[in-house]
Amino acid sequence: MTVNSGPSSQAFSCDGATTAWSLADIQFLQPLDLLVTLVAADGARTELTEGVGYTLAGDGMANSATLTRAPADAIGNKIEVLRSTARVQKADYVSNDPFPAEAHERELDRRALIEQEQDDAHLKLDTRAVKVQDGEVAPTLAPVATRASKYAAFDVNGNWQFLDGQAPPDQILLPAGSDLVGFSHGVTYKPGTVGNRLGRMVYVTDAPYNAKGDGVANDTVAIASALFSGAAHIHFPPGTYNITSMTWILNSKLITFAVGAKIFGIATSAQNAIVRLHNFRNCRIENMALETDGAAIAPVYHQNYGCALQFTSDSGAGPTQFVTIDGLWIRYIKAGIVNGNLLGQAAQASFPQSEIFIRDYRQRGVLQPYYGNATNSYITTTGSTYVPQKFEASSSWWDDAQGFCLRNDIGEVVSIGDEFQRAVTAGFNIYGKGITIIAPIWEHTCPNYITGDVTIADIANGYFGSSSGVPFIIDPAAKGRLRLRNCNMRRPDGTASSSRSLFADCKNNDDFQVIIESTRLKEWAYQTNAGNAHLVLGGKALFRDLEIDNSQSTQPSWRLNSEPRPITAFDTTGASMATAANLTAKGGWTVTGAPAGASFNKYTADLPPGATSAIQFTTVATSMTVTTPTGTAGHPVVHAKDHIVKMQLKGIGATITNFSVAVIWYDYAGSQISVSTVFAADKARLDTNGFDTWQELRAPAAAPADAVFAAFQVVGGATSDVVITGLRLE
Numbered sequence: 001m002t003v004n005s006g007p008s009s010q011a012f013s014c015d016g017a018t019t020a021w022s023l024a025d026i027q028f029l030q031p032l033d034l035l036v037t038l039v040a041a042d043g044a045r046t047e048l049t050e051g052v053g054y055t056l057a058g059d060g061m062a063n064s065a066t067l068t069r070a071p072a073d074a075i076g077n078k079i080e081v082l083r084s085t086a087r088v089q090k091a092d093y094v095s096n097d098p099f100p101a102e103a104h105e106r107e108l109d110r111r112a113l114i115e116q117e118q119d120d121a122h123l124k125l126d127t128r129a130v131k132v133q134d135g136e137v138a139p140t141l142a143p144v145a146t147r148a149s150k151y152a153a154f155d156v157n158g159n160w161q162f163l164d165g166q167a168p169p170d171q172i173l174l175p176a177g178s179d180l181v182g183f184s185h186g187v188t189y190k191p192g193t194v195g196n197r198l199g200r201m202v203y204v205t206d207a208p209y210n211a212k213g214d215g216v217a218n219d220t221v222a223i224a225s226a227l228f229s230g231a232a233h234i235h236f237p238p239g240t241y242n243i244t245s246m247t248w249i250l251n252s253k254l255i256t257f258a259v260g261a262k263i264f265g266i267a268t269s270a271q272n273a274i275v276r277l278h279n280f281r282n283c284r285i286e287n288m289a290l291e292t293d294g295a296a297i298a299p300v301y302h303q304n305y306g307c308a309l310q311f312t313s314d315s316g317a318g319p320t321q322f323v324t325i326d327g328l329w330i331r332y333i334k335a336g337i338v339n340g341n342l343l344g345q346a347a348q349a350s351f352p353q354s355e356i357f358i359r360d361y362r363q364r365g366v367l368q369p370y371y372g373n374a375t376n377s378y379i380t381t382t383g384s385t386y387v388p389q390k391f392e393a394s395s396s397w398w399d400d401a402q403g404f405c406l407r408n409d410i411g412e413v414v415s416i417g418d419e420f421q422r423a424v425t426a427g428f429n430i431y432g433k434g435i436t437i438i439a440p441i442w443e444h445t446c447p448n449y450i451t452g453d454v455t456i457a458d459i460a461n462g463y464f465g466s467s468s469g470v471p472f473i474i475d476p477a478a479k480g481r482l483r484l485r486n487c488n489m490r491r492p493d494g495t496a497s498s499s500r501s502l503f504a505d506c507k508n509n510d511d512f513q514v515i516i517e518s519t520r521l522k523e524w525a526y527q528t529n530a531g532n533a534h535l536v537l538g539g540k541a542l543f544r545d546l547e548i549d550n551s552q553s554t555q556p557s558w559r560l561n562s563e564p565r566p567i568t569a570f571d572t573t574g575a576s577m578a579t580a581a582n583l584t585a586k587g588g589w590t591v592t593g594a595p596a597g598a599s600f601n602k603y604t605a606d607l608p609p610g611a612t613s614a615i616q617f618t619t620v621a622t623s624m625t626v627t628t629p630t631g632t633a634g635h636p637v638v639h640a641k642d643h644i645v646k647m648q649l650k651g652i653g654a655t656i657t658n659f660s661v662a663v664i665w666y667d668y669a670g671s672q673i674s675v676s677t678v679f680a681a682d683k684a685r686l687d688t689n690g691f692d693t694w695q696e697l698r699a700p701a702a703a704p705a706d707a708v709f710a711a712f713q714v715v716g717g718a719t720s721d722v723v724i725t726g727l728r729l730e
Contacts, residue, residue: 003027003112004063008120009082014073021067026083028060029110033085036067041076061109085113185209185229202231204241213239215264220244227253236261245271245305251318252282262289262329265308266301272342273310274333280311280320287327294332295365295392302397306342307335308366311353311374319351328361328384332393334402336366339411340374347373347410354378361385365393370406370413372434377411385419388427403427405444408434409451415440422446425466430454433480442489447473453480462489472504474512474539481513490522493552499523500531506539507690510608510648517544524548525555528699529660529680532688538695543644558642558700562730569635570628572647572727574615577602581618589615589626598624598716603723608648608694614725616652619716623658627713631670634709635729641703644730645678645712649697653721656683659714663701663729666709673704675713682717701729 010025012018028034034056036048048054048069058065067081091100091107132138139159141147150162181194185206189195204211204219204226211222213236220243227234227248234253238260244267265274274290277283290309294302308330313319330336337358340348353374361384363369369386372379386405390398404427405420406413412434419441422429429444430437433452442462447470448454464471471489472482482504491499503524504514514536525533526548533555535548543560550557570588571577581599583591589600597620602613617626628634637643645663660680665673678699686692703710710729716722 003061003109003116006116008113008117009080011081012079014075014077014079016075017072019068019070019072021069021079023056023058023060023065023067023081024063026060026081027063027113028065028083029085029106029113030060031056033060033083033113035082035084037080037082038073039078039080041074083113083117085110085117087114185231200231201233201235202226202229203235203237205237205239211239211241213237213241213261215240215242218242218244218266220246227255236263240264242266243274244268245274245276247276247278249279250281250283253284255283255285255288257285257287257289257327259287261287262291265290265292265305265333267304268301270304270306272306273338274305274308276310276312277320277323278312279315279318280323281318282322284323285325285328287329288325289329289331290333291331292333294334294394294397296394298396299394302333302394305333305335307338307371308333309336310338310342311356311377311379312340312348313351313353313374314349316351319353321352321355323356325356325358326360328358330361330363330366330369332365334367334397335371336363336369337361337371339370339372339377339379339413343368343371343373343407345373347375348377350375352376353411356380357382359383363387365389365391365398367393367398367400367403368407369404370408372408372411372413372432374411378414379412380414380416381418382416383418384415385421387419387421389421389423400424400426404431405429406435407431410434412436414438420444423465425469433478444471445469447471449473449475450482451475451478453482455483455485456487457483457485459487459489462487464489464491466501467491467495467499468501470502470505472514474504474506474509474514476508478509478512481515483515483517484519485515485517487519488522489519491524493523495523496525496550496553496555500525500527500533502532502534502537504536504539504541506541507537507695508693509539510695512539514539514541515544516542516546519545520547520549522549523553525550525553526558526700527555528697529677532685534689534698536698538690540696541698556700556702558702560642560644560700562644565636565729567635567728569633571615573611573725574602574613577613577615579604581616583624587615588629592625592627595619595622595624597621600624600626606650606652606694608650608725611648611725614648614723616723617659617714617716617720618653619718619720622718623720624716625713626716627664628711630664630672630711631666632668632709633670634664634666634711637665637703637707637710637729639703639707640705643701643703645697645699645701645727646730647697647724647727648694649691649722649724650694651681651683651686651691651722653683653719656681656686656717656720656722658682658717659686659720659722661697661699662713662715664711664713665704665707666711667706668708670709673707676701686722 012021031050038046055068091103147162153161155161183198204223209222209226211219219241234255236257238258241263292301293299311320356379358381367388388403409432415437417439422444425445427446429448431449436455439458442459445465506512526535527533543562546560548558576587579602581601600617603616604613662675662677664675678701
């Protein structure tokens with residue numbers, strides 16, 4: 001029999017109907033040389049036995065054999081037939097016998113079939129086995145004990161190495177191991193996987209966002225796509241990210257900036273801000289840096305921005321709220337932070353734009369670090385520095401007169417532990433209302449301008465560098481109060497000797513309160529009997545535990561504590577007097593002598609708020625002295641105490657040569673101790689200090705050590721006409 005070239009195996013796909021399968025493709029010597037396997041649809045393999053699992057019929061060498069299985073196998077099953085010819089040699093050549101041609105040929109057939117099977121095996125090995133290149137020697141595997149439960153890999157020499165299968169692969173621990181982890185922001189990963197965790201943080205430079213951060217490309221669109229990607233954490237790696245302007249409307253985000261990362265504004269048309277946080281909620285920003293070209297000699301972009309960072313809202317249901325900025329660095333732009341609408345615009349409408357916390361806010365070359373203009377808003381800053389100094393900023397736009405550390409026109413701003421420093425006389429330190437400042441570093445030369453409620457507390461070592469300027473100027477239309485509590489504020493030693501400047505100027509605003517508590521002022525003259533040293537001029541002032549330390553100058557020092565002591569010994573308002581002008585003693589007041597044409601009487605023509613009457617003192621050719629009850633009939637006082645004489649005062653005469661108020665001190669027996677002139681002014685001085693209209697006069701008066709009683713003495717110089725009301729001693 002001849003052996004054809006052909007395969008040594010054959011396979012059949014079951015169709016649920018066929019039971020007889022032709023083995024025409026393979027030749028075999030005997031049924032025992034066949035291995036028949038049933039492969040189920042799920043891959044399970046079952047070896048079949050002839051006569052049990054199948055039957056054979058026909059001649060295997062003549063390609064006419066048939067394999068039969070009954071019943072038919074189900075669809076999806078497969079029958080594999082593999083020939084494995086027995087490796088034997090059965091020919092027996094007996095000496096002198098005839099040549100056994102049939103037996104010899106059969107053994108040749110066996111050899112041919114075996115060679116076919118070996119060829120098939122070699123082909124499978126050649127196509128499926130791992131091989132080395134020609135000329136190389138395959139490395140030897142390590143012993144079983146060494147490679148058990150290990151991953152096989154190759155070392156740098158191409159030799160086998162076996163890595164621990166129970167711990168992370170050794171390559172992950174290498175410096176380049178992180179490169180082995182694949183990730184894409186375009187893929188949605190299952191919760192709990194590494195990919196899911198990585199997807200929660202987006203670098204703006206990651207694909208598919210691809211911000212460049214090279215200081216050349218415009219990254220506005222790239223950054224926007226990253227911010228709105230859905231990731232919870234957005235990160236800016238080191239680089240300069242050019243943008244025109246961006247509005248971030250985000251909720252529940254963490255946005256971080258690496259050291260060396262900054263956003264740079266390149267707008268060529270008008271924009272409100274480099275970055276605007278609009279309806280921005282439940283977010284945290286760390287180490288944000290904003291800048292534009294305001295340091296250039298001829299800026300291209302700076303003038304197109306209203307500010308660097310703006311907070312805005314237009315929704316009561318979802319306003320900018322619950323925001324923390326931890327680290328903010330703004331450079332070379334006129335306005336830094338704006339809360340609400342820009343300076344010069346109408347206030348932002350009332351939305352609960354609140355719970356905004358800013359820590360470690362710093363600037364360089366920023367003229368107006370903070371401006372508030374949002375109704376019903378509340379911002380807290382802490383650990384920040386407000387230093388509107390020019391540094392490298394361009395002279396083309398810098399104007400100190402427009403500068404301020406912090407201005408708040410509406411809403412509330414609270415500063416805790418911040419630094420306020422302004423070493424120029426132009427412009428302002430703080431400006432506005434709704435301002436609370438606690439434990440600041442406080443050094444400035446320009447004034448503070450107050451338009452409403454302002455509280456400043458716990459200044460440890462404040463410094464005002466101007467000898468002629470006024471630290472606090474109260475707007476004539478301001479409502480509310482300025483409260484200073486537990487503050488130490490100083491000027492250079494000896495300043496009070498030459499400077500009679502005010503501490504607070506509230507002239508022409510009789511309704512505004514200035515409250516100074518537990519405070520020490522160093523080098524401020526308070527002497528109202530000459531010059532203009534009123535300390536606080538105008539308004540309503542209340543001093544509680546106020547120390548004025550002028551020990552290094554020629555001016556007296558004071559310890560003042562307002563303790564109202566109602567006067568009952570005489571009429572302080574003229575209510576009991578008649579309006580007729582005469583010199584008759586009345587209301588406890590008595591005239592010394594009888595100056596021609598002089599008079600004192602009740603006055604009702606023009607009164608300050610809350611008053612129903614006043615006392616008018618009028619002289620013609622000579623002076624007039626009017627005194628309240630003296631000796632033991634006088635007003636009780638506290639000995640060795642610094643008192644304050646208060647009254648509402650107005651000069652109504654066209655020519656007032658002199659008007660003065662003195663306190664006469666008496667001991668327990670009614671004997672006079674001394675006289676203290678606490679106020680003296682002519683027409684020019686009255687007008688200069690605002691007493692041409694009703695205004696509260698507050699004059700310090702030091703009671704002698706033995707003083708128990710006091711009388712008041714009013715002296716009107718020739719051609720004087722002055723009215724007073726509400727006289728009291730505190």
